Amino acid sequence: MIPSTLSNDTIVALATASGHGAIAVIRLSGPDAIPLVDAVFKGKNLAHQPSHTLHFGTIREGDQILDEVVVSLFKGPASYTKEDVVEVSCHGSPFITEQLIKLFLKKGARLALPGEFTKRAFLNGQFDLAQAEAVADLIASDSALTHQIAMKQMRGGFSAEIKALRAQLIHFASMIELELDFSEEDVEFADRAGLRRLITTLQKLISDLLQSFEMGNVLKHGVATVIAGKPNAGKSTLLNALLNEEKAIVSDIPGTTRDVIEDEATLGGIRFRFIDTAGLRETLDTVEAIGVARTKEQLQKAAVVLYLxxxxxxxxxxLQEELQQLQLPGVPHLLLANKKDLATPQQLESFEHLENLVFLSAGQKEGLEELQQALLALVHANEALTGDRTIVTNLRHFQGLQKTDEALQEVLQGLDNGLTGDWLASDIRRSLYYLGEITGEITTDDLLDNIFTKFCIGK
Structure with a gap:
């Protein structure tokens, strides 16, 4: 468990991925980070050097040289943790990094726990809790869009919106609290009509953030894209073509795919989870029937459907009859007319009037570029991806916004029922509490442990 309060310990950890590599970085943070490294570093005296400088030298244990290194010096508060931080860049041998870390431990450091560097940064006021969580999202980002969202949140975009909401509520809460101090005079400092307008405005902003979570969650974990259609339509061939590898078995025998096959690919900066499914048809084959049932389950959870x-x-x-049986109201989908290389001009022309239609030949890998562009356009059509809108990707933030919205609804009901200021103040305080939990202005030990223990060690 990560300590819930700041300590005077100096912590150390490998900041780069474990394993062999050209370079590894060992990070230390704490009051003794500089003198501790100074004691084993043969080069310039680090204590006398300015912050944000690099120094070449050797790390020695007694007379034995363990490695030639470059030391990066960051003196607090101008560092990631706002403490003195030293980063030792050494050769990327697991044996060397192990020897150096053992030496630093021997000199008085202790091993950092998962996320402890970032937790110290949060506790020292470097950034708020939502920004700290965005650090983990940034490390985990695997597409241009998830990287963009995490960067915006880490730089305070989402936090700024939450703090603005909270500041407006605090103003009214203070006015109502003032009324309670003058309850005997029966004076109203808080304009009830103004409070109602504010609550309505805040609920609209919160509603927009809540709605963005569905798309944000999809982008964070990959857009679930189900490839569906009749047996032998070419679904497995299309999956292989999109992934550019032989992921699924392809056969002329109908019903070859009997289970869900899934893999990922990044298109236009967005990660897609392509899901190949069993062909949709009535069957007496028990195993194939299970596959068809699983196809229908995947269709219910799909963010996008490619109907082949x-x-x-x-x-x-x-085709219209098949789509009616599929029942996809509200689910974004594309119709993929496969095997266009074998079709007659009349057959192709008969489908040209349909919307969201792409002609392709999965076997010949023709039309894949058009499919990718249509797929990206379908995802980008979601207004959550347009403009500079904040997208909620964190479940904890989503739940906090939900609870805030419920508390604000209680305030509105209290205004409708003519409740006294003390009751209104109680509901406003609840909404302030939930907003404060999101940014970390209000925390508990369990909350912080739950967040930071999910970080990698060294961050």
Whole structure:
């Protein structure tokens, strides 16, 4: 468990990934970080050097040289943790890093726990809790869009919106609290009509943030894109073409795919989870029937559906019947007319009137570029991805906003029922509490431990 309060310990950890590499970085933070490294560093006296400088030398244990290193010096409060921080760049041998860390431990440091550097940064006021969580999201980002969202949150975009909401509520809460001090005079300092307008405005802003969570969650974990269609439509061939590898078994025998096959690819900076499914048809085969049932389950959870059909053997009327049976109200989808290389001009022309249609040949890898562009356009059509809008990606933040909204609704009901100031103040304080939990202005030991123990050691 990470200590819940700041300590005078100097902590050390490997800040780069474990394993062999050209360079490894060992990070130390705390009041003794500089003298501790100075005691084993043969080079310039680090205590006498300015902050944000690099120094070449050797790390020695007695007369034995353990490695040639470059030491980066960051003196508090102008450092990540706002403490004195030293980063030792050494050769990336696991044996060397182990020897150096053992030496620093022997000199008085202790091993850092997961997330302890970032927790110290939070406790020292470097940034708030929402920004600290964005650090973990930034490390985990695997596409241009998730990187962009994490960067905005780490730089305080989301926090600024929450703090602005909280500041407005604090003003009214203070006015109502003032009324309680003058309760015998029966004076109203807080304009009730103004409070109602503020609550309504805040609820609209919170509603927008809550709605963004669905898309934010999708982007964070990958856009669940289900490839569906009749047996032998070419679904597995399409999956292999999109991934550019032989992920799924391809056969002319209908019903070859009997289970869900899933893999990921990044298109246009967005991570997609492509899910190949069993062909949709009535079957007496027990195993295939289970696969069809799982296909229907995946369709219910899909963010996007790619419905594939064989353009050489399907009529427009048959396609409409298949789509009606599929029942995808409100689910973004594309219709993929496969095997266009084998179709007649008349067959292709009969489908040209349909919206969201892409002609392709999965087997020949024709039309994949058009499919990718149409897929990206479908995702980008979601207004959460347009402009500079804040997107909520963290479940804890989402739950905090939900509780805030519920508390604000209680304030409105209290105004409707003519409740006295003390009751209104209680509901406003609850909403302030939940907003404060998001940014870390209000915390508990369990909350901090739950957040920071999920970080990697060294961060």
């Amino acid at each position: 059909f064989d353009v050489t053997s399907t009529s427009p009327a048959q």
